[in-house]
Amino acid sequence: MENPFVFDRPNNVSIEQFIKFYIKENIYTKFLESTRNILLIGVRGSGKTSTLRYYSFPIQYANPEVSNKFDVVGIHIPSKHPLFSKREYLLYENNNKKSVVVEHFLCINIISCICETFIESSANLDLTKEIEELILKNLSFILESDFPQNTSLFKSIKLFLNKEANASQRKLNNENFESFIDFSFSFNNTVIPFLEQLKNIPKLKGSHFSLFFDDIQDLGKIHQEIINSWISYRDNKLFSFKVATADIKPSFITSTGGVILEGHDFVKIDLTKRLYNKDSEFSKFAKDVIAKRLVIAKIDSSVDDFLPESKNFRIGLDEGREKAREKAKEKYPNPKGTQINDYVAKYGRAIYFRERNSKANIPVYSGFETLVDISTGVIRNLLTPVYFMYEKQRANSSSDSIKLIPSNI
Template sequence: MIDLAENPFAVHSPDALKDVPAEQIVDLFIKEHTQLDNVKEQKHTFIWGPRGSGKSFMLRYLEPQCRFVEYNSPDDFFDSDQPFLGIYTPCKKGEIDKTELDLLNDRASQVISEHLLNLTVAEETLSTLSGQFPSGYFNHDKKVSFSRKILDLFDSGSITASREYASDRYEQNKDPFKWLEELFISEKRQISHYLQELALSSDAKYTGATSGYHDFLLPLMSNVQQLLGRSDVPVYIFIDDAFHLFEEQQEVINTWIANRDQSTLCVKISSTRDRYETFETTGRGRIEETHDYNKIDFEELYTGEDKQYSKKVRDIVEKRLEVSGVPTTDIEEFLPYREFEQERLEEIKSELEDEWLEEGKPGRQSDYTSRYAKARLFQELAAGKTEKFYSGFDEIVHISSGVVRNFLEPCQLMFNEVKREGDNVDDITHIPPRIQHKVLKQNSEDFLKEAPEKIAKTLPEEDIGYIEDLKTLVRSLGELFYHRLHDPDSREPRVFSFTIRGDIPSDSDLDRVLELGERIRYFKVKTYSTKEGGGRSDWYILNRRLAPMFKLDPTGFEGRITLTPELLEIGCNDSSEFVRRRLDIDEKQESLNTFTEEK
């Protein structure tokens, strides 16, 4: 359970959400700014977003137990305008993506992978039917009939051992759901035993059952509809964290999507975009956006106060403050800025407005003020040897870089820090800026140090050597952006991103370093239209969680700096030389691309 009474910012992993009561999930979920209506549509859907962006929480919110809480009863929900039966199916590391599958030939791997996926969905389906509906909702005779129909989908000989296993634990006629669930568990165990034996001996033979889409999964869901007595209610399979699956298993899911049986079975897949490796089907076809599926992106690049992400975070945390019972429910009051910094910032804005009028500066007054006010503040604080505090709701939203968990987790640590200083939960009206700054700075330093260490365990041996190159490149960029921010003569002081001018040489390792940076999430990679025409180019945005580490302004998107592959290669090895060379180019007044927000 998420204990908000102890900490309103408490977060749990997706696995732990199964223990959170449905009433609490419904109470905490914010519908606005989440694209929920698009997810609920009766169409196959990919939900892209980094871990911690709220995908799992939303899918849990769409489970039957939460729908029944919100609509008061199953029948009220199934009689609503948009009914469905949601089956949450997490792709837990090591449970479906078994490494031993690599020992099989392509055809055998495809057959076993599909059977394993079918059984996993089937097990979760039975768990949902038995655990999330009110007791007595299903007629007992219909439950028994349902279990027999599902059993008939298998070859009777291949299922003998699993039938015996299930019958040792439950009687089919007394507990048909539990009996059937144990049958599926036994079948999954048989696959595991076979793969283990195969790892020890190439002579191992698989004698268990197999299943496909048309002969098992689709009939299973048709029978679920019949059990409900509602042929108009589609079954939604929520496949969470699909990036854990092997490419062959993703091909199986793509094949389900290609069949377009949304009236019976609709697939909703959540994953990080960069790790969903294929859109091919098992038959080497290809699913296409719009024709076969919709997509939703949970990751947002822009985090200004007028953007959806900022509004979503505000709604989420103010709901948490309200539920927790703390004295303050306004998040801007709860996470205040450092007072003298805010006062000086407002003074600087007034000075810049006068400067724009008196000196005839180009562009709009508001743009001029927005571009230079924060930079002037950073410059003044540095000149006075005063540390810039990272604090305030809006600044933390920017630092979280479009990921809700990146906002909640540091705030959770801040709240705990206030408690450690002796304050009772009921007396905490705000988190002092000094504590906000302390936690955000430490969080930023840990991100630079620990993120590569965590991912190194999953990298191929040949990629390990690129980690140090990447860390050096990130430090090089951080130092360069710091120099620009603190240069009073810089035309675009708040630069936080770069593009690459020219092709990366074929014999260079720079591509591998940049790909690793994207995977670790040091960089967010988007594309932009080049002024010269000829299509779109990659645009690398430094993760703003690193802003406190390098003393940067996380709110600026006014420009992007252009770097050559040769200069970036220097940045992978020597930060001082990289910064010196780039600043030398700046002194020669090379123009900087002005950024215009693209819709």
Template structure:
């Protein structure tokens, strides 16, 4: 690894900004979507926090690509990583101009300055050597004396503040550093103006520069290409966590997406499923695939590509183990509870022997897959020892992570630390430690609702009753109880459930709560063709990280529950009225009346 320094723990998770290029390349495993994201064109990549978006964007930067490809000359694009969270572009004072005349102009100028600052920082750090060795000095002078000078002059920068751009260029790094300093000064000037406006009711004139994407950024990019400042490659602006932009800034960014310049530059935008709008400044909505393409980074890991995710995580784990000199497969390093697997095998044999007379599936193996592990959990529950079910073994840990890499790595790091307390040289993680950590993580998640609520949420709850966070917590607990009732009912044809579709009309309140669950990772969704072939339907998946809290089997599913919208509404607002009936009647409580509550799907193995 770069700097020849291993991380403290093979499964430790650090933000990509805090890793060196060598460390990122050493740890990185190519995501299935990575090759798609490397092609020209504007793209959105949507996924929950921890799904690996930032790592992928950071891997697209020139320092990482130079290591990966062998040299700077071999990179296919010049990636400029812009982590929105770490900039001051989303400071609260910028909300002051959201609804004011000229706010969009100031917002575009601030956003333009931000990406230009990152562009020149990357040119300074990663391209200076290439420019010094491969670009004629006359071309470098033309680029700075003409394209850069006039781009800023026409944006309103005073000529006397641009005199440094006309000087003889002796050091390209210093030249870029001076440009960055100038951009910082313009940014500071604009921010001070906005802050002053917040302190007076009177209008305040703005006399500073106003930078725009087309007339500033694209002119500079044209200059880069015309003067061979970089190899003949496009520039990718990699905007990470764009949810953190204000609504007006988001509209500015969408306006840029609507422009046609992808042969020279592309915008790669990551979101955490809370992107504020897809409207442009003019009110026109950008659309896929006309203006951009979209990669749903999380959804692709919860459905039909589950096995691909297993292989993907296996490669990540074994690459990290190899770096630490641990010669074990992922399965060997995270072994299952041996006694539990023996008992489940016995149940499998019983099911096989009964199949000819009592089989329910199309094949004997279908029944084994659907019923063996749920039956084992049921028997443990009868003995009042459901907590003894062991959530251990690599495959089971992968399934519990529900398609989010960090939700595997964070618990794995805790397991490694716990195992080190037992034996310093760790060669595998004891199943009891695996199970304990997974249960602790599930408990934290189920009790974390207070932490995701805002002070405003809690204030409203005190004044008006349940907050949205309370309703989400009620809904999640109610869904868990429904799925638990199925796994404990030996007469149910489908016992391994963790997902549902919705029948009936949904209130706006229900839609809002479901969306809140998606944003915070308690729910996932897939959009697919309906079973009757008419239109599309949404399937919601409860995160398998909560499996230990409801004694669920996280190893796949064999059906979707069709739940009425009014039942979900009841669970949100008064769950005890329903879950008490569910506990006494079991799944019979779900089958009152003529509502079609269950839809069978193919086995998800």
């Protein structure tokens, strides 16, 4: 049987497998399904890419649990796309010229990702030849360009974008900026008209387009400032941005020197705020992740039974937490709210490990709570040790059925 705790990059997993394994965090659903601009903050492996991919159009359309598949159309835009690595803007010292070049390639990348999304799922749109011809005719008029014929709508636009990217690069490398700027793309003159033309497709007539920028911390400073400028737009009827970053303190500066404001221009979802004690939001989510994989693997065990904790380890942890509680009472003689419990949750385990005899055996990292704690709120860090413990137990066991991972594994 395949190891049910295997972890791969979300974009490497098939749509069917992704839907099968993904655990939806309902606490964020109303924001991620909304037409608001969202900033999703979390360290690598915390589930940012998985979250964005789940709400992307191909996944939502294939998911039987989603009823209104065209209300919000999510477009996943990875920041490691080749077009984002273009460095022609570095040829110029003038910041205005740099900004024009960066926005041009950003727009090409956005439209390219939209095309890739619909090329994969064009059959779901029920496109007719008449509608395709109408959209290409309108875009040809707006952009003053010709589009390849005898191919599908989105493949034609993608070919045009490839040609435009190559032509732009040649102009910039030949220091022909004046020729380039005459036909350079901006969000207002290219992306918005393109999204408006998609409304000619009957199934997209009432759709809102969510543009998902993933791992924006990998982009340059100018790129981020331009995207922030787009986020500052007040009209969210047609489109919105869902931006994911591993930067704990991202920049909110726009390309004009202004700033975007939390609560006004965007809603922030901070995955790093999830605490790691047994009653925390992440702990409950982690238990759901393990439980679902046990069900998929047809392992008839609860999470706590499958990952039992060493009795001696439990006794040691309890002693560490009790010492932490005494220290907390000294530190907070007049505690407010959950100060005592928060201190115990944060330092109890650390006190246990710090005060162990230096000659004692290496402690066993057993039990679900311990795995949650050492994962530091990162699902990848949770699944990786379980994966290897499962493999070791399978190698040690004569049975094909693994019912639990012993605490001494």
